[in-house]
Amino acid sequence: MFIKKNVMLELEDIQHYLLTRPHATIAQYIFINFRTAEGGRKWVNDLSDIVGNVKTVMVASESDMRWVSLAFTFQGLRKLGVDETSLATFPEPFRQGMAARAAILGDIGINHPDHWEDKIASEDLHAVVILFARDRDEKERCIKRHDEYLQDNPGVEILSSLLLEAVPPYDYVHEHFGYRDRLTTPVIEGMGVEPTPGSHPPSKPGEFFLGYPDETGLIPIQPMPEILSKNGSFLAYRKMREHVGAFRDFLKANGKTVEEQELVAAKLMGRWRTTGAPLVLCPEKDDRELGFDDKRNNNFDYEKMDPHGYACPMGSHIRRMNVRDGRVSRIMNRRLIIRRGGTYGPYLPDDAPDDGANRGIAVFAGCADISRQFEFLISVWANDPEFLELNERDPFAGSIDGAVEMTIPKRPIKKKVKGLNAFTTVTGGAYFFLPGIKALKYLASLK
């Protein structure tokens, strides 16, 4: 517990998942049960050789197109043989699991874990394999290879799996509602990446990786043993179904023209839908060039530039989840998560009526402290009706049950958009621990 300057991440011992973004078009999450401890340890051992670390994935050639990550639930660590004394040093939210924290996270009513999919709330969920592949053929080859492997290892079974694939149009990264995604992501000190103007300053490694100094300048107390926790991260998994038909109906009900509908869509998000251009910088009209200019698309604040929310409503998604305002939070640098994930389910063409298909996003939020980072974002900034005295919840990440109103500040009198239904439903969630490479070997070697 001492202050170190210029701490370098041990890139060869950290799984690549949170720090690299391979050019994958497809991914599969495979949720795993260990029938036996021996089978589980053998599986960890056999797969650990193909888990990419940050260093190798960063320098990998285009032809290296398979990226595997392994993470474990609390029950999974216990099944593999981590002793009870060590298990007790893991943080409470992780020990309890996400389903047990449902009330805190607002996962009630239709969002309750009783309705979750993929057997994700089962005590039998022990691990997840996250597989990225450059194309469908490569993904199929990997899945087939893993299925064949499991035939020789009956101690491990697949509980469920989820296919993630980008949806058209492919010219920009977005989810099923059509909102452009991946506009902000934390940058970590020592990685040699400069944050774009207006973005958060580089984070201390300990905000995301265990065993490093965090924003306090100190190394926080860590789970034991050190070989297991060092270079690891926690992952909060969230599967959200998107009700695209309901969302489009809402836009039509609140805007007579396409332009008006796009403005309502932008007001809910805080950015224009297909370009991501921030409302603070272009409140009246979308600006494609601005949206795609990384030097400008995060270069704004709220406190000075839009204190009353006339451009970007206080209750919009980006203003709730990344508050950028010292009056609201002085510790935004301690509330960051690294988001990884994508869309699942079929694309719903613009002019098609809702077909009732299951579609949405399935995301992992990487952090060092589940409660301080992920749970705070969901329980307070997304779901607290008292947030900025709005008496609202986040239109996308909040737990909305029945039609609600959202305030759009406007002169002379604020406007309310009505009939804002739950456009999303939480249909899955779990907490995982993403160990370092040496920790994987340690888990495989347990008795």
Next chain:
Amino acid sequence: MAETLENGWSTPAALSIPKEGYFKKEEGRYGPVFPQTPANYGFSVIAKVKPGREQAIRDYGKTIEEAVKGSPNVLAPLKLHYLRWVLFDVGSGLHFMYQGIFDTDFDKYLEDAVALFNSTGLTTVFVNLEGWPEDWKTNLNAVIKFFREHHCPSFLEYGEYPYVSADEVKKALKLKAAFSNMLDQMQ
């Protein structure tokens, strides 16, 4: 605030509270959530002072006064109305009481509070208290546990203008000032 509209700020209200400090057990991130009352949210943290540390605590009164003078909005994220710091001895040794009234529940902004205590030097008052965790610098959970364990919930709270937030009070005063200014301009 929803409660404001239902009950009306103009009708004073009192609320008696069960021994646990809440009516219905509702889990927050760090334990049961304490409810809003006509006096909004709040806490009363009481702990015994380590022997010989009284003056050290008293001296910090000045430190905090200067911190707020230098940066008046330093505590803004905590949505405070009032803080009260009391030292007392009713025969069982010197005790310290830290009482706050604010507009958000105790659990939600605990990390913000701890970070602000650290940045303003306030935390150094707590090291003079018995039970304060030795590893407070690296163990946020232990600090939060200390505050929760030393919080004595009220059994009765009263509000002359119940459920009104500090922001609403400030907005009302700003409006009053704006109307006053308007009348000046019309002379």
